Amino acid sequence: MRTFNVTDFGEVEVVGQHSYTGQARPREQAKIGVSLQEVCCSCEMELLDSRYMSSKAFESHVLGDAMSALDRALETSFFLMTNDEIARVVVCLPGKLVNVSEDVSFMCTAHLRIEENSRPVYELTPADKLGIAVKYKNMGVSLYKEGLLHKQTLAFFVFSDAVKWLCMIPPDEAEDLFQEVMTIKMQCYNNIALFHLQQHNYNLCVVAATILLNVDEGNVKALYRRAVANTEMQNYELAAEDLRAALLLDPNNKSLKRQQDMIKRKQKDLTDKYAVAMKKMFS
Structure with a gap:
């Protein structure tokens, strides 16, 4: 299982190897479903205003349409995952990006499924x-x-x-x-x-x-x-x-x-x- 360490919005460190499966990566504007399990967060979840966290497992989302700092950080890792991959995602966000006084740490296990990939x-x-x-x-x-x-x-x-x-x-x-x-x-x-x-x-x-x-x-x-x-x-x-x-x-x-x-x-x-x-x- 790979681990994606995401800071702010764009910097990602990938830890671990992923065996080639022939599965595609999602492109921007792809329809995806995600299940987030084993969630741990340093602040109240409601403060993060996350659509991914508030929706049901594998509920449909358009990749790239994030409207909160956490969702945008999560999508940074989703872009690097392949269809049906399960990975550990670790996010560190400055508090100012989620309107809290201290930096926020968030961890979860993400299972990504591509419902309909967008065209190249x-x-x-x-x-x-x-x-x-x-x-x-x-x-x-x-x-x-x-x-x-x-x-x-x-x-x-x-x-x-x-x-x-x-x-x-x-x-x-x-x-x-x-x-x-x-x-x-x-x-x-x-x-x-x-x-x-x-x-x-x-x-x-x-x-x-x-x-x-x-x-x-x-x-x-x-x-x-x-x-x-x-x-x-x-x-x-x-x-x-x-x-x-x-x-x-x-x-x-x-x-x-x-x-x-x-x-x-x-x-x-x-x-x-x-x-x-x-x-x-x-x-």
């Missing part, structure tokens, strides 16, 4: 891929609207999954879908930028917003978020430039005006500090 990516049409991306984007929006940090963190990963599927759509094979693909992709990047801004990951916020603005230079939300991030990094000139561009598009936007006023105050404070420092240097 190369067999999917652009419309199929777009449909999956739209589903993930909507899942991310739903999670984000709950307003809880651990749900918003999970939403970031779901938005990233949506972008992954959109990037698998060749533009020359989906000319009729191009506009919709770009719209969904830009919505995801805007939400990713917002997440990074709220998490104080200012460099990553700038990266996400810039990707969006390279395609849609008049996106006011992206201009504002990049301006706020640059303000926090004391890149005042870059921030002011974005705000001027945004105000040309939305001159009555109060958030833009407040941010512009804040930058002016910060620039004045910085100038005053430099003046005092120079005066001391030459006095």
Whole structure:
């Protein structure tokens, strides 16, 4: 029996060997059934909000549609298992991902069955891929609207999954879908930028917003978020430039005006500090 040690959402250590059986692994969006036995958890099970734990043994689930941190971690191991395999799964999650104060450890024995495997990516049409991306984007929006940090963190990963599927759509094979693909992709990047801004990951916020603005230079939300991030990094000139561009598009936007006023105050404070420092240097 193999053991899968999962940390956070993506890092997996596989311990033990699995004899070749000719059985397939489940692909993303496969219909699977799982039985979880010998469960041990360091916190109350209800706090984990797990569909796999609350459902009956081998109840049907779509692999990739996890809406909680534990389920997403479990699915990381399911992707590596083969049909009808029984394995030990050990999960360690930071408490912030499940809204508790301490890190969470979870262990179980998982028995995986593939009810209906999904088609390989190369067999999917652009419309199929777009449909999956739209589903993930909507899942991310739903999670984000709950307003809880651990749900918003999970939403970031779901938005990233949506972008992954959109990037698998060749533009020359989906000319009729191009506009919709770009719209969904830009919505995801805007939400990713917002997440990074709220998490104080200012460099990553700038990266996400810039990707969006390279395609849609008049996106006011992206201009504002990049301006706020640059303000926090004391890149005042870059921030002011974005705000001027945004105000040309939305001159009555109060958030833009407040941010512009804040930058002016910060620039004045910085100038005053430099003046005092120079005066001391030459006095």
